[in-house]
Amino acid sequence: MKRYAAFIFALFLLIPALPLKAGGYLFSGNTEKDPLSYRPGEEIVFNVVLLKDGQRVGGVPIVWTCEGDDGRRLEGNAVSSETEPLIIRTELDKPGFVHLQASVLDENGSPILPQYYDANWNYVRDETQQLNAGAAADPEKLTGFPEPDDFDAFWERQKQRLAAVPVNPRLTEVESGSDDVVTYDFRLDAVGDIPVSGYFSKPKEAAPKSLPGYMFLHGYGVYSAFKQPDIARGALVINANIHGLENGKEDAYYAALKKGPLFDYGFLAETNRDPEQSYWNGVILRMLRALEFLKSQPEWDGKNIRLVGASQGGFQAIALAGLDPAVTKVEIGVPWMCDLSGTAESGRVPGYYRPTWTPALGYYDTANHAKRVKCPVDIRAGLGDYISPPSGVMVMYNNLAGPATLTFTQGQTHMNGMPNAAVSVREK
Numbered sequence: 001m002k003r004y005a006a007f008i009f010a011l012f013l014l015i016p017a018l019p020l021k022a023g024g025y026l027f028s029g030n031t032e033k034d035p036l037s038y039r040p041g042e043e044i045v046f047n048v049v050l051l052k053d054g055q056r057v058g059g060v061p062i063v064w065t066c067e068g069d070d071g072r073r074l075e076g077n078a079v080s081s082e083t084e085p086l087i088i089r090t091e092l093d094k095p096g097f098v099h100l101q102a103s104v105l106d107e108n109g110s111p112i113l114p115q116y117y118d119a120n121w122n123y124v125r126d127e128t129q130q131l132n133a134g135a136a137a138d139p140e141k142l143t144g145f146p147e148p149d150d151f152d153a154f155w156e157r158q159k160q161r162l163a164a165v166p167v168n169p170r171l172t173e174v175e176s177g178s179d180d181v182v183t184y185d186f187r188l189d190a191v192g193d194i195p196v197s198g199y200f201s202k203p204k205e206a207a208p209k210s211l212p213g214y215m216f217l218h219g220y221g222v223y224s225a226f227k228q229p230d231i232a233r234g235a236l237v238i239n240a241n242i243h244g245l246e247n248g249k250e251d252a253y254y255a256a257l258k259k260g261p262l263f264d265y266g267f268l269a270e271t272n273r274d275p276e277q278s279y280w281n282g283v284i285l286r287m288l289r290a291l292e293f294l295k296s297q298p299e300w301d302g303k304n305i306r307l308v309g310a311s312q313g314g315f316q317a318i319a320l321a322g323l324d325p326a327v328t329k330v331e332i333g334v335p336w337m338c339d340l341s342g343t344a345e346s347g348r349v350p351g352y353y354r355p356t357w358t359p360a361l362g363y364y365d366t367a368n369h370a371k372r373v374k375c376p377v378d379i380r381a382g383l384g385d386y387i388s389p390p391s392g393v394m395v396m397y398n399n400l401a402g403p404a405t406l407t408f409t410q411g412q413t414h415m416n417g418m419p420n421a422a423v424s425v426r427e428k
Contacts, residue, residue, distance in 0.1 A: 025050055025051065025052050025057070025060070025104055026050070026051040026052070026418075026419055027048065027049070027050055027051070027102060027130070027131035027411070027418065028048075028049050028050075028051055028411070028418060028419050028420050028421075029046055029047055029048035029049060029085070029086075029100075029102075029131060029133055029410075029411065029418075030046070030047060030133070030410050030411075030422045031044060031045060031046055031047075031133075031135045031410075032045040032047065034424050035133075035134060035135035035136060035383060035408070035410060035422075035424055036135070036136050036139050036408065036424045036426065038091075038092070038135055038136060038137040038138075039137055039138060040091075040092055040093055040094050040095065040137045040138060041091060041092075041093060042091060042137065043089055043090075043091050044089065044090050044091055044092070044098060044135045044137075045087060045088075045089050046066075046087070046088040046089075046090075046100055046133060046135070047085040047086070047087060048064075048085055048086040048087075048088065048100075048102055048131060048133075049080070049085045049086070050062065050080040050086075050104070051419070056080075056081070056082045056083070057080055057082065058079070058080050058081045058082035058083075059079060059080065060079065060080040060104055061077065061078075061079055061080075061104070061105040061109070062077065062078045062079065062080055062086065062102055062103065062104060062105065063075075063076075063077050063078075063102070063103055063105055063111050064076055064077075064078065064086075064088060064100065064101060064102040064103075065100075065101050066088060066090045066098060066099070066100045066101075067098065067099050067349045068090065068091075068092050068096060068097070068098040068099075068349065069092065069094070069095075069096025069097050069098070069346075069347065069348040069349055069391055070092050070093045070094050070096060070347075071347060072090065072091075072092070072093070072098075074088075074090055076088075086102075088100060091137075092136075092137040094137070095136075095137055095138035095139065095141040095142050096136065096137060096139075096142065096348060096391055097134055097135070097136045097139065097348070097349065097383075097389070097390050097391045097394070098134060098135050098136070098349075099132070099133075099134050099349050099384065099386065100131070100132070100133045100134065100135075100384075101130060101131065101132055101384075102130065102131040103130045103131075104130075111130075112130070113130065131384070131411060131418070132382075132383075132384025132385070132386075132411060132412075132413045133383060133384050133410055133411050133418075134383030134384055134390055134408075134410070135383070136390070136391075136394070139390075139391075139394045140394075140398060140426075142391060142394050142395050142398060143395060143398065144339045144341065144342070144346075144365070144367045144368070144392075144395040144399070145339070145341040145342075145345040145346065145362070147362050147365070147368040147371075148359070148362045148363055151362070151363060151368060154275060154363055155323055155363070158191075158276075158281065158284070158285060159288070159323070161191050161285070162190060162191055162285050162288060162289060165189050165190060165191055166189060167188050167189060167289065167292065167293060167296075168188065168189040169186060169187070169188055169293060170186065170187040170188075171184040171185070171186045171200070172184060172185045172186075173185075174199070174248070176201060176227060176229050176232070177227050177229040178229035178230075178232070178233065180203060180204055180233060181201050181202070181203060181204065181229045181232045181233060182201065182202060182203075182204050183199055183200070183201040183227055183229070183232070184199065184200045184201075185197075185198075185199060185247055185248070186198060186199070186200045186293070187244075188289050188290065188293055189289075190244075190282070190285055190286045190289045191282065191285050192282055194243065194244040194282055194286065195244040195286075196240055196244060196286045196287075196289050196290050196293075197225065197240065197241060197244045197245060197246065197247060198225035198238060198239050198240030198241060198247065198290065199225045199226070199227050199228075199237075199238075199239045199240075199247060200236075200237070200238055200239075200293075200294075201227060201228060201229060201231075201232035201236075201237040201239075202232055202235075202236045202237065202297070202299060203232065203233055203234070206236075206299040207299070208298045208299060209298070209299070209300065209301050209302060210299055210301060211234070211235055211236050211299045211300060211301055212234075212235050212236070212300075212301055212303070212304035212305065212306065213235065213236045213238075213294045213295065213297075213300050213304065213305040213306070214228075214231055214235040214236065214237045214238070214305070214306050214307075214308070215237075215238045215239075215240075215287075215290065215291060215294065215305070215306075215307050215308070215317075215320075216228060216237070216238070216239045216308050216309060216313070217287065217307060217308070217309030217312070217313035217314075217316040217317050217320075218240075218241060218242060218309065218312065218313050218316075219309070219310050219311040219312045219313050220311060220312040220336070221258070221312075222243065222245070222254045222255075222257050222258040222262045222265075223241065223254050224241060224245065224246075224247045224248055224249060224254065225239045225240055225241045225247045226239055227239065235306075236294060236297050236299055236300055238290050238291070238293070238294050240286070240287065240290045242283045242286060242287065242312075242316070243257075243262060243265075244286065245257070265279050266278070266279040266280055266283070266355060267355050267356070269355075269356050269358060272355055272356070272358050272360055272361055273358050273360050274360055275360040275361075275363040275364075278360060278361070278363075278364065280337075280361075280364040281364075283316065284316070284319050284320070284323070284364070287316050287319075287320055288320060288323060288324065291305070291320055291324055291326075291327075295326060303328070304328050304329070305326055305327045305328055305329075306327075306328065306329040306330075306331065307320060307321060307327055307329070307330045307331070307332075308330075308331045308332070309332055309333075310332065310333035310334055310335075311333070311334050311335070311336045311387070311388065311414065312336050312337075313332065314332035314333060314334065314335030314336060314366070314379075314388075315335060315336045315337040315338075315364075315366045317330050317331075317332050317335075318330065318332065318335060318366045318369045318370055318373060318377075318396070319364070319366065319369045321369075321372075321373045321375055321377070322369035322370065322371070322372030322373045323369070323372070325374065327373075327375055328375050328376075329375055329376055329377075329378075330373065330375060330376070330377040330378070331377075331378045332377070332378070332379055332380070333379075333380045333381070334380070334381055334382060334385055334387070334388045334393075334414050335366055335379060335381070335388055335393060335396060336354070336366065336387065336388050337354070337355075337361075337364060337365060337366045338365065338366040338367045338388060338389075338392030338393050338395060338396040339365065339367045339389070339391060339392030339395040339396065340354060340355065340357050340361050340362075340364075340365050340392075341357045341361075341362070341365070342389065342391055342392055342395070343357070344357040345357070348389065348391045348392075349386065349389065349391070350386070351386045351387060351388070351389040351392070352386060352387060353387050354387070366392075366396050367392065367395045367396040367399050368399070370396045370397075370399040370400045370401070371399045371400075371401055372401065373400055373401055373402060374401045374402040375402055376402060376403045376404065376405075377400055377402065377403075377404040377405075378404070378405050378407075379393065379396075379397060379404065379405065379406045379407065380407045380409070381393045381406065381407070381408055381409070381412070382408065382409055382411075382412025382413055382414065383408050383409065383410050383411070383412060383424075384410075384411055384412055384413045385412060385413050385414045386413075386414075387413075387414040388414060390408060393406070393408075394406075397426065400428075403427075403428060404427070404428055405425065405426070405427045406425070406426045406427075407423055407424070407425050408423065408424045408425075408426075409421050409422075409423050410422045410423070410424070
């Protein structure tokens with residue numbers, strides 16, 4: 001569990017310490033200008049090089065594909081050069097993104113594809129030579145599929161359902177990991193049979209109304225909440241697992257759940273056709289209950305609540321901030337569940353490891369919740385990430401009602417970075 005927690009933090013910060021590499025090769029590349037600055041009909045030019053031991057390497061076979069949100073698809077083969085970059089040209093005929101993938105070929109002429117997990121579903125840090133890069137034309141003009149007409153009424157009903165259930169907090173003090181922090185394993189009741197569970201930490205001897213609130217929202221997975229004593233020295237900290245599980249158990253406990261009742265949770269199309277039956281309904285209501293508990297603490301200053309998370313954690317953070325105006329700051333990486341209808345309704349480049357689109361998922365789409373978020377939001381995302389496709393992240397950013405900063409990193413996927421990666425920043 002500690003290994004997973006460390007990975008989540010690295011993912012949120014998008015530290016390019018997880019480069020695409022295997023056999024000593026590394027791809028590096030970018031567009032000839034800011035990748036978000038193109039216009040429809042303008043030629044987009046990628047320059048790609050292959051490195052080994054920090055030096056350009058020639059004579060290595062490469063295969064590449066380039067797909068755009070306008071439906072254009074190009075592909076080709078090349079051989080790397082020690083002196084000249086591989087130049088790939090394309091364009092978009094409407095606002096949207098283009099996704100460039102390039103892979104080294106093995107001795108049989110087959111592309112070496114990414115391996116993110118081993119046979120035991122442990123994250124693999126050392127993947128492949130594959131490059132994932134991107135660019136966009138007029139991304140500020142991207143919009144999503146219309147939200148459900150009763151979006152606000154639906155969520156008001158859900159909050160009423162939650163309010164009808166007493167919080168019934170149960171706290172057990174546990175080892176905090178710091179002499180000046182106290183930590184509790186907590187349980188709270190919510191809608192349905194699944195409780196809220198996690199760790200709640202705060203400084204010892206904290207004065208009433210003296211501390212900001214902080215919630216860390218988890219990425220996709222089945223694991224324990226974890227303790228954050230460094231942050232808890234100056235804040236009230238909630239770290240909750242979304243499934244209401246027991247915390248601090250052996251890895252085998254969570255592995256059995258991941259392979260059993262929680263396998264591919266949230267992906268079942270049958271329940272995702274009914275917004276109240278979707279697994280995501282319970283997730284959001286449980287995290288709203290955790291936020292409610294945080295605000296009830298006498299040490300909360302009544303002014304500041306910061307939400308932090310990556311991937312699924314970004315989805316939760318935006319939803320909570322849209323549903324509770326007490327949230328004052330959101331910091332997220334590679335936010336998930338944005339523009340879920342993008343491929344089905346708008347023809348965008350397909351993402352993967354996302355629930356299959358149904359209209360009921362419009363109530364959970366991160367881009368729709370973003371319209372209600374008025375506090376400052378800091379977003380970090382990848383131009384090569386198609387678990388959280390950049391088009392969806394951009395739709396979400398465009399929908400945000402308050403100030404926001406969006407930093408896209410070239411060559412960044414959901415889990416990996418690229419050497420010498422350029423960044424493109426948008427602010428509003």
